[in-house]
Amino acid sequence: xxxxxxxxxxxxxxxxxxxxxxxxxxxxxxxxxxxxxxxxxxxxxxxxxxxxxxxxxxxxxxxxxxxxxxxxxxxxxxxxxxxxxxxxxxxxxxxxxxxxxxxxxxxxxxxxxxxxxxxxxxxxxxxxxxxxxxxxxxxxxxxxxxxxxxxxxxxxxxxxxxxxxxxxxxxxxxxxxxxxxxxxxxxxxxxxxxxxxxxxxxxxxxxxxxxxxxxxxxxxxxxxxxxxxxxxxxxxxxxxxxxxxxxxxxxxxxxxxxxxxxxxxxxxxxxxxxxxxxxxxxxxxxxxxxxxxxxxxxxxxxxxxxxxxxxxxxxxxxx
Amino acid sequence: xxxxxxxxxxxxxxxxxxxxxxxxxxxxxxxxxxxxxxxxxxxxxxxxxxxxxxxxxxxxxxxxxxxxxxxxxxxxxxxxxxxxxxxxxxxxxxxxxxxxxxxxxxxxxxxxxxxxxxxxxxxxxxxxxxxxxxxxxxxxxxxxxxxxxxxxxxxxxxxxxxxxxxxxxxxxxxxxxxxxxxxxxxxxxxxxxxxxxxxxxxxxxxxxxxxxxxxxxxxxxxxxxxxxxxxxxxxxxxxxxxxxxxxxxxxxxxxxxxxxxxxxxxxxxxxxxxxxxxxxxxxxxxxxxxxxxxxx
Amino acid sequence: xxxxxxxxxxxxxxxxxxxxxxxxxxxxxxxxxxxxxxxxxxxxxxxxxxxxxxxxxxxxxxxxxxxxxxxxxxxxxxxxxxxxxxxxxxxxxxxxxxxxxxxxxxxxxxxxxxxxxxxxxxxxxxxxxxxxxxxxxxxxxxxxxxxxxxxxxxxxxxxxxxxxxxxxxxxxxxxxxxxxxxxxxxxxxxxxxxxxxxxxxxxxxxxxxxxxxxxxxxxxxxxxxxxxxxxxxxxxxxxxxxxxxxxxxxxxxxxxxxxxxxxxxxxxxxxxxxxxxxxxxxxxxxxxxxxxxxxxxxxxxxxxxxxxxxxxxxxxxxxxxxxxxxxxxxxxxxxxxxxxxxx
Numbered sequence: 001x002x003x004x005x006x007x008x009x010x011x012x013x014x015x016x017x018x019x020x021x022x023x024x025x026x027x028x029x030x031x032x033x034x035x036x037x038x039x040x041x042x043x044x045x046x047x048x049x050x051x052x053x054x055x056x057x058x059x060x061x062x063x064x065x066x067x068x069x070x071x072x073x074x075x076x077x078x079x080x081x082x083x084x085x086x087x088x089x090x091x092x093x094x095x096x097x098x099x100x101x102x103x104x105x106x107x108x109x110x111x112x113x114x115x116x117x118x119x120x121x122x123x124x125x126x127x128x129x130x131x132x133x134x135x136x137x138x139x140x141x142x143x144x145x146x147x148x149x150x151x152x153x154x155x156x157x158x159x160x161x162x163x164x165x166x167x168x169x170x171x172x173x174x175x176x177x178x179x180x181x182x183x184x185x186x187x188x189x190x191x192x193x194x195x196x197x198x199x200x201x202x203x204x205x206x207x208x209x210x211x212x213x214x215x216x217x218x219x220x221x222x223x224x225x226x227x228x229x230x231x232x233x234x235x236x237x238x239x240x241x242x243x244x245x246x247x248x249x250x251x252x253x254x255x256x257x258x259x260x261x262x263x264x265x266x267x268x269x270x271x272x273x274x275x276x277x278x279x280x281x282x283x284x285x286x287x288x289x290x291x292x293x294x295x296x297x298x299x300x301x302x303x304x305x306x307x308x309x310x311x312x313x314x315x316x317x318x319x
Numbered sequence: 320x321x322x323x324x325x326x327x328x329x330x331x332x333x334x335x336x337x338x339x340x341x342x343x344x345x346x347x348x349x350x351x352x353x354x355x356x357x358x359x360x361x362x363x364x365x366x367x368x369x370x371x372x373x374x375x376x377x378x379x380x381x382x383x384x385x386x387x388x389x390x391x392x393x394x395x396x397x398x399x400x401x402x403x404x405x406x407x408x409x410x411x412x413x414x415x416x417x418x419x420x421x422x423x424x425x426x427x428x429x430x431x432x433x434x435x436x437x438x439x440x441x442x443x444x445x446x447x448x449x450x451x452x453x454x455x456x457x458x459x460x461x462x463x464x465x466x467x468x469x470x471x472x473x474x475x476x477x478x479x480x481x482x483x484x485x486x487x488x489x490x491x492x493x494x495x496x497x498x499x500x501x502x503x504x505x506x507x508x509x510x511x512x513x514x515x516x517x518x519x520x521x522x523x524x525x526x527x528x529x530x531x532x533x534x535x536x537x538x539x540x541x542x543x544x545x546x547x548x549x550x551x552x553x554x555x556x557x558x559x560x561x562x563x564x565x566x567x568x569x570x571x572x573x574x575x576x577x578x579x580x581x582x583x584x585x586x587x588x589x590x591x592x593x594x595x596x597x598x599x600x601x602x603x604x605x606x607x608x609x610x611x612x613x614x615x
Numbered sequence: 616x617x618x619x620x621x622x623x624x625x626x627x628x629x630x631x632x633x634x635x636x637x638x639x640x641x642x643x644x645x646x647x648x649x650x651x652x653x654x655x656x657x658x659x660x661x662x663x664x665x666x667x668x669x670x671x672x673x674x675x676x677x678x679x680x681x682x683x684x685x686x687x688x689x690x691x692x693x694x695x696x697x698x699x700x701x702x703x704x705x706x707x708x709x710x711x712x713x714x715x716x717x718x719x720x721x722x723x724x725x726x727x728x729x730x731x732x733x734x735x736x737x738x739x740x741x742x743x744x745x746x747x748x749x750x751x752x753x754x755x756x757x758x759x760x761x762x763x764x765x766x767x768x769x770x771x772x773x774x775x776x777x778x779x780x781x782x783x784x785x786x787x788x789x790x791x792x793x794x795x796x797x798x799x800x801x802x803x804x805x806x807x808x809x810x811x812x813x814x815x816x817x818x819x820x821x822x823x824x825x826x827x828x829x830x831x832x833x834x835x836x837x838x839x840x841x842x843x844x845x846x847x848x849x850x851x852x853x854x855x856x857x858x859x860x861x862x863x864x865x866x867x868x869x870x871x872x873x874x875x876x877x878x879x880x881x882x883x884x885x886x887x888x889x890x891x892x893x894x895x896x897x898x899x900x901x902x903x904x905x906x907x908x909x910x911x912x913x914x915x916x917x918x919x920x921x922x923x924x925x926x927x928x929x930x931x932x933x934x935x936x937x938x939x940x941x942x943x944x945x946x947x948x949x950x951x952x953x954x955x956x957x958x
Contacts, residue, residue, distance in 0.1 A: 053509075056513050057513075058509050058512060058513055081515075082515045085513065085514060085515035086515075089513060089514075090509075090510070090513050092506045092509070092510060093506075094506055097505050097506045097507060098506040098507050098509075098510055099507050099510075100507045100511075100525055100529070101529065102528045102529055111511065111514060111516075112514040112515070115514055115515050115516050115517075115520070116514075116515060159510070162510065162514075166514070
């Protein structure tokens with residue numbers, strides 16, 4: 001039996017395209033403890049959303065395992081898969097397209113309860129829906145509204161209520177606040193945190209926004225082109241980023257303060273293709289520390305202790 | 320979108336159901352309203368026909384003495400070559416034309432929707448199998464197909480309706496399939512899958528309700544085609560059989576007298592034209608009203 | 616080299632602008648008595664959330680508001696001495712692209728997919744500067760190099776470029792005729808963080824080289840700090856606080872501004888819960904009376920619903936704010952900026 005709550009082992013997800021095999025997730029390993037939040041961070045194309053979708057069993061993996069309490073959830077089928085759905089839920093990024101435009105707030109939230117026949121009694125069902133509505137900070141008067149009548153923040157709350165309906169343990173949050181205004185973002189982040197404190201949820205928090213991930217996570221995993229490049233407890237990652245990509249990513253964030261940053265690292269070029277990648281460090285083309293070794297062989301994963309690991313050839317040299 | 324300015328406008332729409340919203344827009348469209356009125360009159364007249372027209376006396380009874388009379392008192396649109404009341408026959412014929420036209424498209428829409436939804440949702444081999452089979456039907460010129468089917472069967476109204484519906488099935492299936500393909504990749508479908516919904520639940524309660532709008536206006540727009548088909552078949556003698564009236568067969572039998580008694584062909588012809596116009600106006604208006612992008 | 620300012624008059628001065636949209640749900644009050652001024656060579660940030668009216672302001676300056684349903688009810692937009700609102704469409708066209716240029720948020724849809732990128736730049740040059748096709752093309756390739764796109768890619772099509780490069784092409788088109796004013800509407804919001812850094816760096820370089828005055832519309836206070844000289848905070852169609860970067864960042868005074876700064880998770884700070892502003896931006900069809908922010912404001916008192924606040928000058932370089940607190944009309948004991956962390 002694994003001693004971790006969730007263990008991802010060598011997870012791979014490839015997509016076939018006309019130009020070749022797209023390595024969306026390429027050999028990801030990670031562990032998650034109960035009640036914690038793991039932040040998965042990266043830019044577009046890094047595979048973080050795909051990871052979240054595989055976790056929520058919306059897509060099948062190409063190979064690898066995901067163990068939850070020791071059980072490989074990728075093999076679940078039929079009835080046990082349906083039971084899994086009660087434990088693992090997902091909140092989506094786009095509050096516009098993640099709700100059925102023809103269903104009212106009530107129906108959207110009630111649906112998971114109906115699918116699993118949790119409350120055969122109609123009154124109890126109604127009571128539960130109202131309970132959820134209140135829990136996420138929505139007003140009762142919206143119960144019969146349609147999504148297009150409400151703003152992004154409220155729609156996202158509906159999405160959260162829906163995800164909580166079945167009483168999950170683990171919630172994949174796929175960029176839950178990226179499409180929201182700053183002041184609404186704060187409201188939703190606070191809500192998610194409060195809910196975690198109240199119910200002990202484990203979150204997989206996927207985002208491209210490093211400031212949000214810092215605020216919200218216990219551990220952070222940085223992804224680039226389908227691979228983990230660095231993983232560490234949150235404070236450690238921000239205090240001592242070791243991978244050149246992590247360093248560049250951190251230095252790229254515009255800070256709302258007057259102190260001008262002195263040494264901003266600007267990356268060369270654009271992200272390379274995830275199709276049929278060569279045997280090399282995938283970041284080599286853009287890295288200003290890249291050497292021959294980096295271009296010809298896959299870098300090892302170096303364990304720096306205290307839960308901090310990095311995939312890079314140049315770790316000893318960095319101070 | 321009306322331009323980037325809309326991005327800044329949060330339109331807090333008053334509470335209105337989605338259908339009520341569409342109805343409102345439809346009622347503001349003048350040509351659609353004209354079409355609806357015309358269609359209403361036509362339908363009402365045809366449905367209530369048994370109340371003021373007697374099948375035996377007015378529609379079927381031959382009265383050679385009074386043949387080929389022009390419109391006069393008592394005979395609104397005159398009599399035909401067998402002395403029958405043209406007006407009564409047009410209305411009665413309308414019942415049949417409309418029944419066949421509407422029902423054939425209805426049946427085709429139902430079957431086409433089912434096939435298209437399954438093909439679109441499951442994809443892969445299922446999709447290929449269904450769509451290629453339908454392609455075979457589409458490859459045969461429709462009139463040829465109609466004629467073939469009709470000659471094999473007894474020309475009852477029901478058989479005619481079924482035969483005509485076959486021609487419409489591929490088109491409806493394609494339409495729904497295209498919609499389903501668009502919708503099935505949307506996030507709210509993912510959300511419901513993540514909740515453990517079965518495929519049937521997803522197709523019936525999530526995808527179809529959102530895919531249905533283009534099918535509704537396509538349905539109305541296809542009815543003229545159904546009417547024209549039954550009229551064409553009757554014109555060449557394969558459709559509705561004598562003595563039952565039908566606009567197409569009335570056109571056909573009136574041909575011989577067209578020089579002097581143009582009223583025998585003209586009035587059924589006008590009936591066809593007016594019905595088709597009414598249906599087209601309503602169909603157009605419906606398509607615009609149901610299109611969520613054409614707001615304000 | 617940066618040009619010397621020709622005069623000390625502001626390049627752009629918006630006075631008392633009111634823009635409305637007539638819709639079936641009522642009149643949308645998109646812009647409500649806006650005052651804004653931008654000096655030559657300056658970069659002014661127009662900051663606000665969705666629905667504040669920032670894009671509408673940009674479109675008003677460009678004369679691109681669809682009318683109907685939009686209408687400019689009153690006000691002046693004075694650009695280099697000329698009130699743009701008095702121009703005919705033909706006259707306006709001579710301004711757009713050559714004296715005032717705009718770049719939009721989404722680089723994916725801003726470029727014509729069937730024309731090579733150099734052609735799209737050359738088109739605007741030929742249009743406004745009457746150069747021959749050859750000369751226009753030469754200029755176009757120069758512009759591409761200015762935005763760091765190598766000349767050998769000049770004849771490629773937009774779909775062959777990545778998002779960041781497309782945005783650079785868009786910038787090249789906008790700057791091709793060396794406009795006096797560049798309006799940038801969330802130019803980097805759709806880009807990845809590392810690409811955003813590249814593009815912002817490039818925009819700063821161009822600004823230094825060409826001296827173009829810029830109106831930068833954004834919701835990201837970090838971008839503001841990096842690229843702008845002055846800031847104007849917009850809420851429900853009006854400016855509620857404005858000043859130099861120092862004024863507003865060191866001394867945010869309006870409760871909304873303070874709330875905005877408090878809502879952002881900061882890299883260098885750790886808080887358990889972010890300071891959140893309750894409620895939502897008001898419905899522009901149904902704006903609250905008096906101060907538009909009062910229903911959401913912690914400090915609101917009955918007077919806030921009755922009077923629209925006037926502009927109050929604050930100590931600082933050019934700092935002013937619209938809030939009854941600073942008119943001395945409220946009875947609070949502690950100024951907003953002391954109150955940044957709240958649950």
